Amino acid sequence: MNQDGKPVVLTIDDDQAVRESLANFLEDFGYGVLQAGDGQQGLEVFAANQPDLILVDLRMPRMDGLQVLAKVQELSPQTPIMVVSGAGDIRDVVEALRRGAWDYLVKPIQDMNILLHSVETCLERARLQRQNREYQQSLEESLEKLHRTQKEMIQSAKMAALGDLVAGVAHEVNTPIGVSVTAASFLSERTRQLRELYGKGEMKRSDLEKYLALAEESSGSVLSNLERAAELVQSFKKVAADQSSEEKRAFEMKNYLEQILLSLRPQFKRTPHQVRMHCPEGLILDSYPGAIMQIMTNLIMNSLIHGFVDGRPGEISINVEPAGENVLLTYRDTGQGMDREQKERIYDPFYTTTRGSGGTGLGMNIVYNLVTQTLRGSILLETSPGQGVVFMLTLPKDPDRAAALPDTPS
Structure with missing residues (x-):
C-alpha cells in the first residue's frame, strides 16, 4: 500500500512503452505504480518497496520473468504475480503457472478491462489469503491459550483434590494415633504404679502378672493402630505422588x-x-x-x-x-x-x-x-x-x- 492506502503495483518489462501504458492505465484507477526495466532491477525495486502485486514479462535481459517468479516465490510467496507477456506459447503459460504465477495475460492486451479485472481478482485473492492467515494465527493463539487454561484448571483441580485428600487422611490417621497415645499413656501410668510397689517391696506376683497382661494388650493395641496409621500414610504418599x-x-x-x-x-x-x-x-x-x-x-x-x-x-x-x-x-x-x-x-x-x-x-x-x-x-x-x-x-x-x-x- 502507498501513503494514501492504495495498492501498489510493480510492472517489470524491458519495453518502456508497455510499462508506461500499464502504469497510466492503473494510475487512472487509483493504483500506485512502480516500474523496472528488467528482472534484476525489478527484484531490487521489490525488495525496497514490497509492492502488493507484480506484473512481469517473460522475455527480458539479465534476468527473465521465470527467474523473477522463482525468486519472489522464495522471498515472499504470498505476493501475487501476474505474467503479462508476448510469449504466448502454451508451454510458457504452464511453466509460469507452475512456478507460482497467479494469472497469465498475452500482450498486446486488446481490452484493458481484462487487465483491470485480473488485477482486482489477484489483489482480492491475496487479501483473503492474508485474512485467512491472520484468522489461523488468531485461532492457533486462542487454542494455545485454551490449552494453557485447561492445564491450569486441571492442575488447580488436582491440587484441590489433593488438599481434600490430605485433610481426609489427616483426620483418618488421628483415630489410630489417638488410640495408640491413650494405650501408651495408660501403660506408662501402670508402669509407674508397678515401680512404686516394687520400690516399697510391696509388689506381689499377681501384680506382676496383671501388669504383664496389661502390657501385652496395650502394646498390641499400640502396634496395630500405628500399623494402621502407617498403612494410611503410605497409601496417601503413593497416591499423592502419582496425583501430583x-x-x-x-x-x-x-x-x-x-x-x-x-x-x-x-x-x-x-x-x-x-x-x-x-x-x-x-x-x-x-x-x-x-x-x-x-x-x-x-x-x-x-x-x-x-x-x-x-x-x-x-x-x-x-x-x-x-x-x-x-x-x-x-x-x-x-x-x-x-x-x-x-x-x-x-x-x-x-x-x-x-x-x-x-x-x-x-x-x-x-x-x-x-x-x-x-x-x-x-x-x-x-x-x-x-x-x-x-x-x-x-x-x-x-x-x-x-x-x-x-x-x-x-
Whole structure:
C-alpha cells in the first residue's frame, strides 16, 4: 500500500512503452505504480518497496520473468504475480503457472478491462489469503491459550483434590494415633504404679502378672493402630505422588485401586455407602497411575456428591477385566442417575448441578480428557433417572503403544 492506502503495483518489462501504458492505465484507477526495466532491477525495486502485486514479462535481459517468479516465490510467496507477456506459447503459460504465477495475460492486451479485472481478482485473492492467515494465527493463539487454561484448571483441580485428600487422611490417621497415645499413656501410668510397689517391696506376683497382661494388650493395641496409621500414610504418599506427577510407570492394577480406595476411606466414613471392587491379581499396566487416580477419585466423588442424595445407603462397584491389550473398567453406582440433558452435557466443562454447593463442573470433563487423551482410551455412559450410572472405560495397558480408541456414543 502507498501513503494514501492504495495498492501498489510493480510492472517489470524491458519495453518502456508497455510499462508506461500499464502504469497510466492503473494510475487512472487509483493504483500506485512502480516500474523496472528488467528482472534484476525489478527484484531490487521489490525488495525496497514490497509492492502488493507484480506484473512481469517473460522475455527480458539479465534476468527473465521465470527467474523473477522463482525468486519472489522464495522471498515472499504470498505476493501475487501476474505474467503479462508476448510469449504466448502454451508451454510458457504452464511453466509460469507452475512456478507460482497467479494469472497469465498475452500482450498486446486488446481490452484493458481484462487487465483491470485480473488485477482486482489477484489483489482480492491475496487479501483473503492474508485474512485467512491472520484468522489461523488468531485461532492457533486462542487454542494455545485454551490449552494453557485447561492445564491450569486441571492442575488447580488436582491440587484441590489433593488438599481434600490430605485433610481426609489427616483426620483418618488421628483415630489410630489417638488410640495408640491413650494405650501408651495408660501403660506408662501402670508402669509407674508397678515401680512404686516394687520400690516399697510391696509388689506381689499377681501384680506382676496383671501388669504383664496389661502390657501385652496395650502394646498390641499400640502396634496395630500405628500399623494402621502407617498403612494410611503410605497409601496417601503413593497416591499423592502419582496425583501430583504425570510419570508413566508399571503398576499392578488391583493393588493400586486398593490404595486409591484406602486413601478415599475418610470420604465414606460418615456415610452409609459401600464400595466394592473386583480386579484379577497380577494385572500389570505400563501407564499413568496419576491419571487413573484422578479418574477414580472424580467418579467416586461424583457419586457421593451427585448420585447419593436422598440419604439412603448407596453402593459403588468397580469391576476390572483384561481384554487383550486393553483393560475394561466398569464403574457403577446405585444413585439417582441422570436425565437425557444431564447425560448429554456430563463432560462439558463447568457443567454442574450443584453450583451453589461448591461444584466446579470440571470433574467429569477432567475424567473425559484423561481417559481419551492421556490414557488414549474411550468412555461410555449408560444411565437413566432412578437407575444409577454405569461408566464403561476401555483403557490400553500401554497408552504409548496404542492408537487412540474411537469414542463410543453414550
